[in-house]
Structure formats: structure tokens, C-alpha cells
Amino acid sequence: MAARRVVLVIPVRNGEPFLERMLPALRAQSLQPDEILVIDSASRDQSVARWRAFGARVVEIDAATFNHGGTRGWASTLVEADVLIYMTQDAIPVPPDALARLVAGLYAADDIGLAYGRQLPHPEAGVLARHARAFNYPVQGRVKRLADAGELGIKTCFTSDAFCAYRMDALVAVGGFPQDVIGSEDAHVAGRMLLDGYAVNYVADAQAWHSHDYSIAEEFRRYFDIGVFYSRERWIAERFGRAGGEGGRFVRSELAALRRERQWMRVPGALLRSAAKLLGYRLGHLERRLPLAVKRRVSMFPGYWRQQ
Template identity: 70%
Template sequence: MSRTALILPVRNAGRHLDRLLPALAAQSLRPDEWLVLDSESSDDSKARLLAAGASVVSVRAADFNHGGTRRLASELCRAEVLIYLTQDAIPADPDALRRLRDAVLAEDDIGVAYGRQLPQPDAGLLGAHARRFNYPPLSRTKRLADAAELGIKTCFSSDSFAAYRHAALKAVGGFPADVIGTEDAHVAGRLLLAGWAVRYEADARVHHSHDYGLLEEMRRYFDIGVFYGRERWIAQHFGRAGGEGRRFLRSELAAVRGAGQPWRQPEVLLRSALKLTGYRLGHAERWLPPALKRRLSLFPGYWK
């Protein structure tokens, strides 16, 4: 069986470790390597992860980059399968890692497999709906030929819980060294264009969701807009996100009505307008001064 590495970027993860460490200890798959990249945590994260058996590499917080840091991790690991997990993604059952590892190896052309993300137990209505919309209960393998049907969703993936075939990752040049985020879609798109497949494995599950405030949502979409504005090849090959955004908006409006909260429909519309504003500002970021970009971004350190 192929060697497997578990890769976990962290920063001040203490509040998540009470759930994450027992969930990892209960896994039926024991990774051959466990690498933690710690970005100058000021809590006891590093000590707790070392005590749990992880190898910890320190990364300066000022040097953290969603693509570059994951690229560093891939270069430090020798395993054939690299499982990336974020500190707030909690395996939902003891077979989560094994099922994801098995999914990326199920067919010879699968380059990456990503798992299903369930809402956190305390998730709000909209945060939970976003997870159900993007992570359905049925698995699917996506190939380049599916772009005509799926559009931008063809290269949708998530490094919150994803397993890469190391050889495939290397074959497409690895993670981008400098990217504000959405590095998972970048790599998935490169894999698809190179003939590899992307697997969504609904049976490999973690609890992972966010309840973003209105301004947080706008800032998050500013960063997404920056990414897609710079990586225009994705739209050329897979289409734009507009149609998917309209479908999500309709589903959100239906979700609040179905939950007996129709008074939240104006909030949903305002949230959608702010996301669109953030996305368009991000797309036009080359015209904005650095000080404004730092204020608009969820990752102001990126604009150092």
C-alpha cells in the first residue's frame, strides 16, 4: 500500500485541538508521515502536536502563503499520497483519512480527491447551507470532458481535506509558490488540463464550516476575485463563476424560506451584493493602491 503523509498547517490551533487530536488518534489509517507547519503560534499548539507525534516545521507568519507553504510541505514529504487537512476540519468518523486515501488511488488517473465537508455542530443556517450546497451526498469523478456540463465546478476542490497523488502534483509543477488563496482550484485545473481526474469522495467526511459576517464575506470574495483575476486561464478553460453564483443565491433564498425565516431574505440579498462587490474589486485589484487592498483582504499580510 502506498505510503501516506498527513500535512497540517496551523496557527494558534489550540481551540481546535481538543476535538482534532482525539479524532486523528481514532483514525483507522495511520499516516507514515505527519508534518505540521506552524506559523509562529503563540499558544501551546506546537507543544501539543509534538506530544501527539507530529513533526513540526516552523514557518514565519510573514512568510505564510496558501500555495507556497503547501508547496514546501510537499517538498519535505516523501510519501506517495499527501493528505492536506486544515486545523478546523475535524474528521467525522474513524475512516475519514482511509477513505480519502483510497479514493485518490481508486483509479490510475485520479490526481486529487477531496472529501465531504459537513457543517460544524454549532453552524448557523447559512454556513450549514453553504456546506450542503457545495458538498452533496453523492461522490463523483470529474475529468476535463465534464467542463461542458459542470463549468467552473469542474476544478472545484478543497485543501481543507484533500489527498494528492504526489507524482501527479509534481507532474503539473506542484502548488503555486505565491497565491492569495484558492490554490486548490489552481492545482485541480492544472491536473485536469494535463489529463488527470479530480475525485469528490462523499464518504470521506470532516466537520468544517464557517459563519462569516457580512464584511468578512465581502473581504473573502475580494481575495477570490484577486485569484481569478490573476488566473484568467481558469475562466478560459472552465468558464466563469456567474452562473454558479446565481444558482447558489436561489438556493440560499429557498433555504431561509424552508427554515421558516423568510425575514432573512433581505440579508441574503445584501450578502450576495457584498460578495459580488468584493469579487469585482478583487478582479480589478491591479488598479487599487496597496493600502486599500490590505483593508479589503482577509489576508492583509499578503500585500506586504
């Protein structure tokens, strides 16, 4: 069998602070990509120069043209690959075989179309960020197929292209990345793959540091965007279930985590954070009734609304 050509794609914007960890982590990987493609959205720091010095191919774009789905899809047309690994600039592969394990998981069964790794909290992450990673990325891996939707619901198509590998032929077969979504393009692709007979593999032993300590305002904005996505992509809820029940389970789990760590003083803030998420999500579902100027103001991705 001919060797599979593996290409790593990383969208970047002012990501130089992460390079002190990212570049040594990539250099240490036992599986070295045949090509690293960096799509830079008009960075004002030294990201472009440092990536080029590292040996990456850098394509610069106008930041106003960036779209989470469209840009990733366009990037896939710029390369020849059997395997596309997508990462974000702040996802740092941890063990030296993280990429190798991710690609191995992609070929663990003939029907697997994508594999995503386990995201661990950054060492400096706070208690809430640590809990979010433990909730969404358990210790045990699992291959998910459409038949699992009755058990897993919306989690069936959960994935993350912060650290994810796609078989190019499977990605092409389902039409590639969506061209116009505010985010959650990874769930969109996973859902279409599952409906088309492919499987999604959560590879728990392929690990990367990736977490965020969002403020309450940022959580509101992020969940507004999530609400917009699911309002527009209603087929996901129809085929896999709604996200509401999962949200309630997350809140209960988060409060339990605070109790375990005796972080009693943070409980009111956690409840306020959950209320902000719910409000943002519900408002996102109503976005068609909102003026464009309001949507730009409350969204975490205002550039998307400028494109509209």
C-alpha cells in the same frame, strides 16, 4: 505492491481551540498517517507543544512568510510520500475511516490525481453555513474529468485542500502548488491536473466537519481575494467557465433554504451578504488599479500584500 507512504500536512496558526476535537478524531482513524507534518506560523498559544506531544513533526515559520500555495508546496518537499493529505486546522475528520476512504478514492481509477472529501457543517453551525456546505458538497460523489467541463463549468476544478489527498507523482507532474497566489491554490492545482489528463475525485463518503459562520464584512473580504485570484488566473475561466452563473444559482438556493426553515427575517441579511460577495468579487477583479494600502485593508489575507 509496497505499502503507500501517507503523510498528513496541516498548516497551523493559533489553532489550539480546535485540538479538543482534532486530536481525538485523528487518533481514532483506522488509517494512521506514516507522518504528520505541522507547519506552524508563529502561534502564540500551545499549538506547537500539543502537536509535538501528539507525535507530529512541527516546523515553525515566520507568519509573514506564509503563502497558501507556496507554503503548502514547500511542505511537500520536506517529506517522502506517495500520498499527501492536506487538512486545515479546523477540519475535523468525522467517521473513523475518513482518511482511509479519502485515500481509497485517490486510487479508485488510474488517472485520479487528487481526491477531496465531503465537508459537513460543524454541529453548532448556523443555517447559512449549513446551506453553503450542502450546496458545495452534495451527498453523491463524482469523478470529474476535463470532458465534464461543458456540463460542470467552473465546478469541474472545484476542490478544497481543507480535506484533500494528492498523489505525489501527479502533483509533481503538474509542477506542484503555485508559489504566489492569494488563495484558491487547490482550484489552481485541480485545473492544471485536469488539463494534464488527470481526474479529480469528489469522495462523498470521506467526511470532515468544516464550516464557517462569516460576517458580512468577512464575506466581502473573502470574495475580494477570490476575485483577485480569478482575475490573475484567467486561464481557469477560459478553460472551465466563469463563476458568475454558479454564484447566481447559490443565491437562489440560499433563499430557498431560508424559506424552508422559515427564517424569513434573515432574507434581507442574506441578500445584503450576497451583494457584499458580489461587490468584493468585482473589486478583486479590479485590484490592479487599487493602491497597495487599500488591498491590504480589504483583503482577508493582508499578509499576502505585505509580501508583494
